[in-house]
Amino acid sequence: MFWSKTRKALRARGVMGINQRNGDYILRYNKRSLYPLVDDKLQTKQMALDAGIRVPELYGAIATEQGISTLHRVVETHRDFVIKPAQGAGGDGIMVIADRFEDYFRSASGRIVTTEELEHHISGIISGIYSLGGHRDQALIEYRVRSTELFNRISFEGVPDIRIIVLQGYPVAAMLRLPTRQSQGKANLHQGAIGVGLDLSSGVTLGGTWHNQRIERHPDTANAVAGLTVPDWEECLELAARCYDLTGLGYLGVDLVMDREFGPMMLELNARPGLNIQIAMDDGLLRRCSIIEDHLDSLGNIRRPVAERIAFSKKHFAVAGPVPVSEPDSAVTP
Incomplete structure (x- = not known):
């Protein structure tokens, strides 16, 4: 009886379940043949660059054990960088180097790292221990995103990212993912990051x-997480909407980062975006997706320009949320 009432209540709120997501959206809108476009970060990055979409600069890629010896040449002109698996998931296998210390490297958490440790980590990436399905992979060495001052106040060590769910080119829902001490600086909800809904x-x-669980402040910085305005929001929505035209995937998650110098960048794409965004938004994905699908049916499934799609989503999914914080120092610090 309890579970029956719970399911009815969730359906009434338009909440999407995992089986419904898989059957009615992922299988329906995402052709399996297109998955490699987003499962391989190197392929995604190149595709984005060809389309004029801003991404973190790639310094180099290492695909073989023999190639590990080239690491010093790849990073010799960079004091900081990121090493990540091309086919990784959930933030696993990512190593962030924030600076150099004589012949050593310093991680984002302040740990001193030797060259041998970097090479060992890359060897693990190549062997496939972080890749989807355990297949052999390659290590990408790329630009380290530097977060904005706004995000630094509501994040611990790592760089927050923005997840936007897109259906047939229409933004559906968005959240900000904030690293915490528990998540070890990673913007991964399953590892302890914070999800913050976005209007x-x-x-x-x-x-x-x-x-x-609902929270009002970041557990590590004690700063309020509500009422802040993400900079360059229009550009974020445009980048997300364009990723549908880029890949042909009808239901996808677009992950963006905000760099203090270059602004919004597309970090990666996900053909199987999770459902936790509904908790962060306090609203159901199914309700919002149904609105878009009804709209597409009325258009005869004619693809509309990016600007029109964004305008539709902004009109129908606007939220009467907290009053934006206007003063940069209004957040409470520990």
Whole structure:
């Protein structure tokens, strides 16, 4: 009886379940033949560059054990960089180097790292221990995104990212993912990062969830997470909407990062985006997707320009959220 009432309540809120996501959206809108476009970060990056979409600069890629010896040449002109698996998932296998210390490297958490440790980590990536399905992989060495001052106040060590769900080119829902001490600086909800809902119309943060519980402040910085406006929000929405035209995937998650110098960048794409965004948004994906699908049916499934798609989503999914914080020092510090 309890579970029956719970399911009815969730359906009434338009909440999407995992089976419904898999059957009615991923299988329906995403052709399996297109998955390699987003499962391989190197292929995704090149495709984005060809389309004029901003991504973190690639310094080099190492695909063989013999190639590990070239690492010093790849990074010799860079004091900081990121090493990541091309086919990784969930943030696993990512190593962030923030600086150099004589003949050593310093990680984002301040740990001193030797060249041998970097090479050992790359060897593990190549062997496939972080890749989808355990297949052999390659290590990407790329530009380290430097977060904005706004995000630094509501994040611990790592760089926050923005997840936007897109259906047939229409932004559906968005959240900000904030690293914590528990998540070890990674913007991964399953590892302890915070999910913060975003108003699609304005880019204003609505409130946070941590381990599926509502929170008002970041547990490490004590700064409020609601009422802040994401900079360059229009550009974020445009980047997300364009990723549908880029890949042909009808239902996908677009992950963006905000760099203090270059602005919004597309980090990666996900053909199987998770459902936790519904908790962060306090709203159901199914309800929003149904609105878009009804709209597409009325158009005869004619693809509309990016600007029209964004305008539709902003109109129908605007949220009356917290008043934006106007003063840069209004957040409470520990």
